[in-house]
Amino acid sequence: MRHLLLGICASAGGLVAAAGVAVVLLAGEAASQGGSARETSLAAWERIATVLQHPRCVNCHHPDAPLVGDASRPHMPRVVRGRDSKGAPGMRCNNCHGEHSNNEASNVPGAADWKLPPRTMMWAKMSIGDICRSIKNPARNGGRSLQGLLKHAIEDSLIQWAWEPGGKRESVPMPQTVFTDFFEEWVRTGAHCPN
Amino acid sequence: MKINVNGEERDLGAVDGGTPLLWVLRDQLNLTGTKYGCGRAQCGACTVHVNGEAVRSCSLAVRDAAGKQIVTIEAVSGRIADAVRAAWQRLDVAQCGYCQSGQIMTAIKLLASNRKPTDADIDAAMDGSICRCGAYIRIRKAIHQAARALA
Numbered sequence: 001m002r003h004l005l006l007g008i009c010a011s012a013g014g015l016v017a018a019a020g021v022a023v024v025l026l027a028g029e030a031a032s033q034g035g036s037a038r039e040t041s042l043a044a045w046e047r048i049a050t051v052l053q054h055p056r057c058v059n060c061h062h063p064d065a066p067l068v069g070d071a072s073r074p075h076m077p078r079v080v081r082g083r084d085s086k087g088a089p090g091m092r093c094n095n096c097h098g099e100h101s102n103n104e105a106s107n108v109p110g111a112a113d114w115k116l117p118p119r120t121m122m123w124a125k126m127s128i129g130d131i132c133r134s135i136k137n138p139a140r141n142g143g144r145s146l147q148g149l150l151k152h153a154i155e156d157s158l159i160q161w162a163w164e165p166g167g168k169r170e171s172v173p174m175p176q177t178v179f180t181d182f183f184e185e186w187v188r189t190g191a192h193c194p195n
Numbered sequence: 196m197k198i199n200v201n202g203e204e205r206d207l208g209a210v211d212g213g214t215p216l217l218w219v220l221r222d223q224l225n226l227t228g229t230k231y232g233c234g235r236a237q238c239g240a241c242t243v244h245v246n247g248e249a250v251r252s253c254s255l256a257v258r259d260a261a262g263k264q265i266v267t268i269e270a271v272s273g274r275i276a277d278a279v280r281a282a283w284q285r286l287d288v289a290q291c292g293y294c295q296s297g298q299i300m301t302a303i304k305l306l307a308s309n310r311k312p313t314d315a316d317i318d319a320a321m322d323g324s325i326c327r328c329g330a331y332i333r334i335r336k337a338i339h340q341a342a343r344a345l346a
Contacts, residue, residue: 080319089307089312090305090319090321091319091320092248094250095323096236096254098255098256098259100256103236103254103256105214105234105253105254106215106251108235108236
């Protein structure tokens with residue numbers, strides 16, 4: 001794990017990657033210096049939660065309408081979820097949101113299949129412990145296993161967008177490779193959730 | 196690059212693929228019924244139909260419109276389009292008229308998927324279409340009238 005992460009650090013060379021690596025190493029240290037697997041797991045989850053609670057993710061995890069921007073403002077124009085989570089008849093998400101990261105002329109973000117997440121996946125205003133229990137619950141997470149969650153997080157077109165949102169939008173706070181390492185560590189050490 | 200507009204293949208020559216469809220429609224193909232309002236998908240004035248969806252043409256790169264069926268206000272047709280146009284004329288909906296092309300294209304798509312819209316349905320569909328003259332009450336009335344004509 002450390003070799004892998006140092007490799008990422010060396011190749012990416014980015015400050016963000018380096019910061020992420022430092023935290024993983026710290027989490028690893030906790031375990032090797034007598035800290036329990038549970039502590040390592042919780043430390044990893046805290047880092048994962050910084051991604052899930054970032055505006056790029058949580059702006060859309062709302063019941064009726066998304067928020068937009070790094071300051072999480074209401075969506076202008078007003079939009080509603082609609083029956084299929086892709087907007088109302090006559091006002092569909094893909095009426096404005098194209099299939100690619102960012103429209104260079106209008107600055108409207110895009111990804112394949114732009115939509116709101118299901119109502120069972122609402123994280124806004126939840127504690128990181130509640131988000132953790134929510135995403136582990138197959139009744140709320142689309143019937144996914146823990147490995148299924150990671151696969152979803154790295155393959156879904158809309159989640160991909162959060163890593164490369166384009167325009168002046170801030171991306172989620174760590175590279176996808178580092179996120180994956182934290183996630184795998186969290187799973188390997190028992191996928192614990194904070195109380 | 197070629198695009199299909201109003202049933203015809205149109206050759207755009209060496210157009211930059213990132214050019215908004217709206218610019219191509221207005222400046223290159225001279226289809227000026229579709230209006231430029233904000234350029235940021237905020238106002239709805241540039242709405243055209245792309246593969247049956249009411250798309251903001253300012254926010255669609257022409258490369259992404261290639262291979263799709265584009266219909267503009269100049270050629271939109273059918274029972275629903277006729278009913279909407281008739282209601283618009285009967286109620287004299289437009290004041291300055293600048294936004295009306297986008298309003299009509301959106302109203303047609305609303306009625307295509309909801310033949311009996313409530314006020315709330317109409318508001319949800321038309322919220323992305325701004326009218327600076329404030330003709331919203333007549334727009335809503337015209338959509339109800341078109342819906343009744345189609346029933």
